Amino acid sequence: MTPTATLGAIGRATASGFGALGRFVAFGAQALGWALRPPLYWRETLTQLVLIGWLSLPVIGLTALFTGAALALQIHAGSSRFSAEFAVPSITAIGMVRELGPVLGGLMVAARVASSIAAEIATMKVSEQIDALRTLAVEPMQYLTVPRLLAATLAMPVLVAVGDAVGILGGWAVGVTRLGFESSAYLRNTLDFLEFWDVASGLVKAAVFGFLIALAGCHAGISAGRGAMGVGAATKSAVVLASVLILAANYLLTEAFFSA
């Protein structure tokens, strides 16, 4: 490939990437616009709260439990090098609530929810259900996107709060059974060093991640191509997009919340 052709290919890929980003941002702005207009389809929103929130609890709980346990082991291994094992409870808790709870929870929900939203909406598009909605005087953005955005934004902080608690419990279990901590001392150490903003910042992150997960799923579904391949591609792109957005947003929010 000649240098000119290579530059051309890079240019086209860049332009295509920015184009896709622009369409995604425009879709988000449009969705927010529809969210502010009545009616709110509350029954659909409640259904989505169950599908996104309640049914994600097991995966969030298991993820948090094992992550908290592994984190306690790793922090113990590291802190024992300079005789700072006493910090295991507090650092495990801070690590869970600030970072690992929201990020890993977000990634797990992205895998579970963004994919299912994208597949469902893409299938609706392929089978003309989206057209049917419009002929029935219902705006698809308002009926499909807004309830999912609202449900995911509300459900994620609750999921992450549960995940935080379970993760700390995982650390406590390992601390008590494997690392020789006394149970009440471990919990006291956790509570004494954990500040309100540690928890709140993680919950704010979770709400943002929930919004991004639903937005990525809805956007991929509504933009899906034709046929089974279109549905498959939409599902894949929803998970990839949601995951990348979560990681990028996590960095930006951490900068905003905690940079000196």
Next chain:
Amino acid sequence: MIRVTDLSKRFGPKTVLDGVSFSLAKGESLVVIGSSGSGKSVLLKCLLGLERAEHGEVQIAGLRNPQPRAIAAQVGMLFQGAALFDSLPVWQNVAFRPMRGTGRMPRQQARDLAVETLARVGLGPEVADLFPAELSGGMQKRVGLARAIVGDPPVLFFDEPTAGLDPIMSAVINALIRRIVTETGATALTITHDMRTLRDVADRVAMLHQGRFHWQGSAAEALTTEDAVMRQFTLGQVEGPIPTLR
């Protein structure tokens, strides 16, 4: 009731509709036939406001170039694959518009209306609580038909109403469409490949060919005309002016 003037639609370099014009009086039933890819579904989507034509004008129930929301109360549409909402039971599919449109109907009243409308298409109340995935293709079409006619809109559109059905079920659906159109006095436009639908449903037939209405006439004339395009299509001949590789 429906007036279409010089409607044109392109997809990239391909001209799908090239100046389609026709009008349909109140209570008239027009069947549009045409080969695969001739633009029949695009024509229907332009009428419904789901596709925007580059040129021309659509008037439905006095509204010019209406958006789907604006004509929703005036129009009922049966989609090719029924397009039922998988996540909702049958009765909520049928009562979807009354439950969500302007002047929302209470839940129980909407359910009663749905059961009543299901009866009009030959389905009993036991179907009301099933989900679309639990129904056969013919039953799904009937539910789609019920959703289209709920509230008796003055304009009905049918996109390939017998596609994928066996001959007996096709005859049942055709008979239902004819009866409903006659009973309600609705203006109907049906798109089909099915010659039986043409015979059973049409007051008038139009052949969409090369982006235009190539031929128009009565159902009886459609099956006897000497026009080469019509003969090839209605008799299913391989040789003729309609290319078979497209």
